[in-house]
Amino acid sequence: MRMILVGPPGAGKGTQAKVLCAKWGIPQIATGDMLREAKKAETTLGVQAGEYMSRGALVPDDVVIGLVDERLKAPDAQSGFLLDGFPRTVPQAEALGKLLADKGLALDAVVQLDVPRDLLVERAVLRRTDKRTGQIYHLKYNPPPLGAELEHRADDQPETVAKRLDAYEAMTAALLPYYEAKGLLRRVDGTLSPSEVTKEMLRCLEGTK
Numbered sequence: 235m236r237m238i239l240v241g242p243p244g245a246g247k248g249t250q251a252k253v254l255c256a257k258w259g260i261p262q263i264a265t266g267d268m269l270r271e272a273k274k275a276e277t278t279l280g281v282q283a284g285e286y287m288s289r290g291a292l293v294p295d296d297v298v299i300g301l302v303d304e305r306l307k308a309p310d311a312q313s314g315f316l317l318d319g320f321p322r323t324v325p326q327a328e329a330l331g332k333l334l335a336d337k338g339l340a341l342d343a344v345v346q347l348d349v350p351r352d353l354l355v356e357r358a359v360l361r362r363t364d365k366r367t368g369q370i371y372h373l374k375y376n377p378p379p380l381g382a383e384l385e386h387r388a389d390d391q392p393e394t395v396a397k398r399l400d401a402y403e404a405m406t407a408a409l410l411p412y413y414e415a416k417g418l419l420r421r422v423d424g425t426l427s428p429s430e431v432t433k434e435m436l437r438c439l440e441g442t443k
């Protein structure tokens with residue numbers, strides 16, 4: 235399976251990606267996670283990207299395309315992958331198409347998680363992640379167990395979440411018609427419970443590789 239998970243900040247991409255990747259034995263390639271790791275390691279790329287991320291803006295296309303290009307060369311990505319949070323712009327989508335075409339590969343599906351804006355703010359602001367396991371929790375909908383080492387993402391403050399949502403609407407919305415025109419786009423109601431969303435995703439992917 236070679237697929238893309240698209241959706242606004244807080245839509246549940248990371249939550250679903252972890253379940254599907256474990257089920258299919260393919261890697262989750264999440265550009266947000268890769269950029270946060272680079273920022274934590276204080277690499278030049280991480281420091282530069284961090285300035286965009288803390289403002290809720292998108293990191294320049296060439297930076298994320300370079301990261302994904304390298305990641306797709308790794309042995310674990312040769313038999314499939316799930317891209318989470320990439321591509322976010324049409325130039326990124328075109329670059330991905332070219333990277334795959336050069337290897338004689340193509341995408342199987344693009345799944346969009348639909349969630350209204352008012353729910354997204356609450357989902358992001360109350361998100362907590364266990365820094366040891368990477369498990370994603372929510373203080374209201376999926377409370378963490380006692381003993382979890384919780385992290386609150388720096389860009390999950392209400393004002394930054396609002397800017398990320400604006401950036402998504404301005405930049406990423408154009409992706410949907412791009413993939414729709416290629417017959418690859420499927421939509422899933424992301425307001426259902428996490429396990430129902432997984433079921434809906436598997437249902438809409440039936441018949442795909």
Ligand code: AP5
Binds near residue numbers: 371375424
């Ligand atoms: P990134 O890390 O990709 O963040 P995002 O797209 O804003 O998405 P999130 O991680 O916030 O949300 P999610 O959809 O994964 O939701 P989750 O499953 O955690 O990007 C961060 C930044 O990096 C960007 O702003 C940008 O600066 C930069 N960047 C990354 N990729 C880039 C690119 N390609 N180009 C340029 N810049 C890039 O769930 C959220 C919460 O809701 C959790 O608490 C969860 O427990 C809860 N939840 C999940 N599902 C449900 C459900 N069904 N019901 C109730 N609660 C739920």
